[in-house]
Amino acid sequence: MVSIKDIAKKAGVSISTVSYALNGSSKVTDETCARILAIAKELDYTPNAAARTLKKRQTKIIGVFLTDFSGPFYGLLLQGIKEGLDRQGYEVIVCSGEQSHRFLPERMIDGAIVLDAAFSDKELLQHADRGHKIVVLDRELVHPNINQVLLDNKAGATLAAEHALDLGYRKLYVVTGPQASYDANKRLQAVKQVMDRVPDAEYTEIEGNFSKSSGEKAAERILQEYREPSAVLCLNDEMAIGVYNTVMQSEYRIGEHIHIIGFDNIELSAYMTPRLATIDYSKHKWGALAAEQLLKIISGEAVENERIYVTLVPGESIQLNERP
Known part of the structure; x- marks a missing residue:
């Protein structure tokens, strides 16, 4: 390797x-610089990124750590993060799994x-104690080097x-x-x-895991227990779509027998007939704000914790219950 x-x-x-x-x-x-650059090109020189990082104490790279990459949720979130970082000349790597956790301590x-x-x-607080800058989207942690950008799940x-x-449902x-x-x-x-x-x-709680398949499994139980029009609240849209699809393949009808409301307002929910009622928020804004907050921490600016607000999107998937 050329040095x-x-x-x-x-x-x-x-x-x-x-x-x-x-x-x-x-x-x-300028003359000496041009000659050196020409020789570097001739020798096919590649800069040593690790050595440069140690010298400057900066990589201009941000890590985004996700539990997994499945489903339609992450695309808009990552796009918001990428655009927020691009504006400041930073690049992003998307990581999953415990081996990638070493990216922080190894700088x-x-x-x-x-x-x-x-x-x-505990691990995140230890990294923060060592000076690493972190924005969390999925927990509440208090530390000068950690900022929270949380979704208003409660609302x-x-x-x-x-x-x-x-709409009249009591079960x-x-x-x-x-x-x-x-x-x-x-x-x-x-x-609750x-x-x-x-x-x-x-x-009645039915265990799910945010996947469409877990929604399908939940729907099978709901249909077996059906006695009267029932409302189903799914804690994300992917599970709601799983319930929706299973009911559509049965003798029962969405919005008449089984009434569904989801959470996340993913793009597909807008094209379902009847339209899926759900909870909406800007995933793009969530990502962009997380990027903005992290860059502020890195530059030494004071920041406050942020919250992403939500709204209800009504839909024909859940209709008025005409109780006797």
Whole structure:
């Protein structure tokens, strides 16, 4: 592998002169710089990124840590992050799995955006103690080097549950999310609080994992137990679509027998007939704001924790319950 020592030897100059030329320094003349760059090109020289990082203490790369990449949710989030970083000359790498956690302590990245249950709170706090800059999207942590950009899960799940109650339903099925998911747990907690405030309301939890297949499995149970029009609150849209598809293949009809409301307002939900009722928020804004907050922390600016707000999107998938 060609080094700057090889370039210096061929150019007949010092190693420091080559370094100045390769970094565009004004300490060398234009003529000398052009000659050194030409030799570097001739020798097919590739800069040593690791050495440059150690010298500058900066990579201009941000790591985004996700639990997984499946489903339509992550695309808009990542696009928002990428656009926010692009404006400041940063690049992004998307990571999953425990082996990638070493990118922070080994300083292969300048900071991290975390939506990954595989990271423990203890681990993130240890990284923050060592000076690493982090934005979390999936937990509440208090540390000068950690900023929170959280989705207002409580408001969203409250809107969904209250919408079902306002339409006359007093018994709900709730298809839950992964046990390790901060968002799923906050949503379920909010639903329970709403139901507890209504004396004649009750709910049945069905375990899900945010996948369409878990929604399909939940629907099979709901159909087996069907006695009267039932409302189903799914804690994300993918599970809601799984329930929806299974019901569509049965003798029952969406919006007449089985009434469904989801959470996330993914693009597909807008094209379903009847339209899926759901909770909406800007995934693109969530990503862009996370990128903005992280870059502020890296540059030493003071930041406040942020929250992404939600709205209810009504749909014909859940209609008025004409109770006797």
